[in-house]
Amino acid sequence: MNRPEGAAADLPPGVDAPVFAEPWQAEAFALTVALHDKGLFSWNEWADALSAQVKKPNAAADGRDYYEHWLAALENLLASKGLAAKSDVDAMAHAWERAAHATPHGKPILLENDPTGQDQASR
Incomplete structure (x- = not known):
């Protein structure tokens, strides 16, 4: 079986x-750590929020959706603490999605690339 270069089997011992x-998974992880470091929530609050997500019946048994649950837990925790309303998070996510679709292949995705300019309203 031919493995793509860089596959886990090709890593050094x-x-x-x-x-x-x-990359978004690393960013979600880093954002969670940074928000905790700012004192916006405790690790116990974070553990409870993440636990509630991964215990949902629709969670994949093999954990392949772990970071989707991570992100949902972060969004829910921020909303429950009044730090970011779900509608604001959703609006920003849509702005990033529009920016991604409007960005030429190989170029960095910038929020300014949102063709509707709706990211300005949520800042």
Whole structure:
């Protein structure tokens, strides 16, 4: 079986596969740590929020959707603490999605690329 270059089997001995499958997962992780460090929530609050998400009946048994649950837990925690309303988070996510679709391949995705300019209203 031919494996793509860079597959986990090609890693040097003693080096595990990357923790994050995609950059957004690392960003969600870093954002959670940064918000905790700012004192916006405790680790117990975070653990409760994440636990509630991963225990949902629709969670994949193999954990492949772990970071989707991570992100949902963060969004719910921020909303429950009055730090970011779900509608604001959703509006910003849609702005980023529009910006991604409007960005030429190979170029960095910037919120300014949102063709509707609706990101300005949520800042």
